[in-house]
Amino acid sequence: MLSVRLAELYIPLHFPTINRPQETVSRYTSTMEGGVVSQLLIVLRYIYPFLTLLYFIVASTIALCLPPSDIYLPHRKNTVSRLLLLVILCFSLDGVLGVAGIIFWRLWPTQEDIFGLVSCIFTFSIIAQSFRGASPVITWHRLHGTWAIGFFCDILTAILQCISSQDTHTVHHSKTLLLFHASLAYIRCALFGIIFSVFLRQDHQRHRCSPSEEAPLLPSPDLSSSSVRVDIEATSAMRPGSKSDWLRRFQKLMILCPYIWPQKNHGLRIRIGLVGLCILANNGINLLIPRQYGILVDFLGTSSEKSPWLQVVIFMTLRLLSSEAGIQFMRRMLWLRVEQYWEKALSTAAFSHIMCLSADFHDSTDPTELYMAMMSGNGIPYIAEMACFQAIPTMIDLIIAITYLSIKFGPYEGLIIFATTVAFIKFSLHTISSAKNQQRQAWERRSDEKKSQHHGISRWFTVVLFNQTEHAISSHSKALESRLLASKDVRKSHDISSAIRYLISLVGLLSSIWVVVYQIHSRKATAGDFVLLLSYWGQITAPLGFFVTLGREINQQLTELERLADILHQLPSTADTAGAQPLRFFSGKVEFQGVGFSYDGGKSVLDSFDLSVPAGCTVAFVGGSGGGKSTILSLLLRAYLSQKGSISIDGQDIRHVTQQSLRSIVGLVPQSPQLVENTILENVRYARRDASDHEVHEACKAAAIHDQIMAFPEGYQTRVGGCNGKLSIGQIQRIGIARVLLMNPQIFLFDEPTSALDADTEHLIRGTLESVCKPRTTFIAAHRLSTIMNADMICVISNGKIIEQGTHQELISRNGKYASLWLKQTSM
Structure with a gap:
């Protein structure tokens, strides 16, 4: 009986417009279905989580390329983290109030209420999760906007809910619930205000304790230089650097850019433009294929006397254009010359630069390492192809799918897909970031293995001369074993993360099926819509899985390209000075x-x-x-x-x-x-x-x-x-x-x-x-x-x-x- 009761409560909660007692709905939503106040509340439900998450994503992306602006102690990070948990708890209490209203007074929340509440919990959970980690430094400016958006949206929500509670047409229990919701919104505003006060207090204390302002002009004889040095070293240990790791990596790899973009070759630039058009055309076809699939299924499932062959021909044409013999073939043919240009430009530049370096560089660098660094330049075409032909089209497909399915099946479907996508990508990025050191170590071990092979073969006579064949074999065996052990750690981490990503995708798929099956059962969707959902889901999850492989491969390629970039950044110590003139030989003194x-x-x-x-x-x-x-x-x-x-x-x-x-x-x-x-x-x-x-x-x-x-x-x-x-x-x-x-x-x-x-x-x-x-x-x-x-x-x-x-x-x-x-x- 309990399960039946929970089912009766669950279905109207998640699908409030279906099979809901009409008299109950009208009692709670009388103030929500008309007027400026109700319309503003509906808009706030959607725009609040959207603006907050959008700002956080954009600001976080920018923060990757900016240095941390200040040093902040770990207790400040912990304080804000706890306050954020209280904000999430307030949203959760909103949900508890909604469930209580359903159980005791049969007051059903609207679809906008449920969507906004779940979205806000999801959004602030992502923000709170960004505080995890051992680093005491947080790029705070990317969070200031989230606090501001939360403060103003919650204060506006509380005011509007208070106004709604004063409506004479609102029932008594609805007024009570609205006042409780408004109180929780005020509490969240207070929490955001406390967070701002923490910022201001820490900034004030940091300003007062600035060493550059409080230090005397002449050092006191009682202060030893060692104590000052300890303070400086402690402060420096907390600062991750003048630049972020991603910024340093980006600036290091920027030296490869002149060899990538064909500045003087107009033909290649035209080819790159045509490739971009092929990508956009393929995205459009990816949108039309699942839709045409659903139309064809509905057409065949009816007893219509119309001929189905036109729909079949349209479907076959779309599949042909999206196949390897269609637009993909044209794109590969156009891209081939670009790839060859990159390979030639990078190989030539790397070889000529190495040959122009001074003797001190060549004396201190192993030739095998130079060979491997030059070979890593071939990874540029691979990275560009994966990014241009997989990553960008996949992002476009995701945006189109989320938008279209949200319009087709309602905001719940869009929320499920968006949450699944964000959880999938965020976990993948975390996995890639944590595996970076493992991949770097695996690359170093592979380099050691190649060196042992090269040294053993190139110095064969010396090895045989001193009867050290077994030692050479043993050294190579140890290097190989070390490389396999490092590769094992990378593979093990990959397998575990793959299982977790599959579970995330499976939970999202089951949730989406639940929504669509319920709509089909309620005659609000057709069987073709179910086929459309499965087609779109496969079109979404397959590229998401590729995202992980792409990220891992690109990270590995970038790790190897960093060594090539390091070499290209090397300047010859004997380079010609500016304005150097040819030597004029006279006698030879x-x-x-x-x-x-x-x-x-x-x-x-x-x-x-x-x-x-x-x-x-x-x-x-x-x-x-x-x-x-x-x-x-x-x-x-x-x-x-x-x-x-x-x-x-x-x-x-x-x-x-x-x-x-x-x-x-x-x-x-x-x-x-x-x-x-x-x-x-x-x-x-x-x-x-x-x-x-x-x-x-x-x-x-x-x-x-x-x-x-x-x-x-x-x-x-x-x-x-x-x-x-x-x-x-x-x-x-x-x-x-x-x-x-x-x-x-x-x-x-x-x-x-x-x-x-x-x-x-x-x-x-x-x-x-x-x-x-x-x-x-x-x-x-x-x-x-x-x-x-x-x-x-x-x-x-x-x-x-x-x-x-x-x-x-x-x-x-x-x-x-x-x-x-x-x-x-x-x-x-």
């Missing part, structure tokens, strides 16, 4: 004046290094490892910039000339030359792309490598470089020498040019180098003193300074550091 340099701000490699090299002079640097010999050559080539002092060529500071002009006259033979994946001919020609085969052969003859190359079965067409181990270290070194000889620069730099050569080959190359370099300024860094004994000037380097300087014979006669090194090498 080089001067080092007070040069100081250190790697990563650590121990100084060079300290107040001074040296003047006349034009055409050959200078040799000798000394122990780590003394700064190779660093001097790198600074002269401007691979690095000195922190102190200056380096000039013919009186021109190399920091103020273009890098291209500098490196066109300076040629370096490094300790370990790198070969490109190509033939020997192209490797030597790499120094001067327009050189003829004959010039390449002559350079190789001068480097004493021509005969060995011709002994190969394929001669100069032998492919080398990469993992190809056909050449010895000495042969690779001679190819490096041949490159620089083919380049024929004005200034030569040699960094251990003959360290891997035998004595006979060294003798041949030394004679060639002396004849080629004699009229040019030359710098040689060497450990083997036999290579540089004929140099015009020999500098002994120790701890970044010159401790001895002179010719070979002068230094031997001084019996110093150089003489000691010469004695050790000649006595071996």
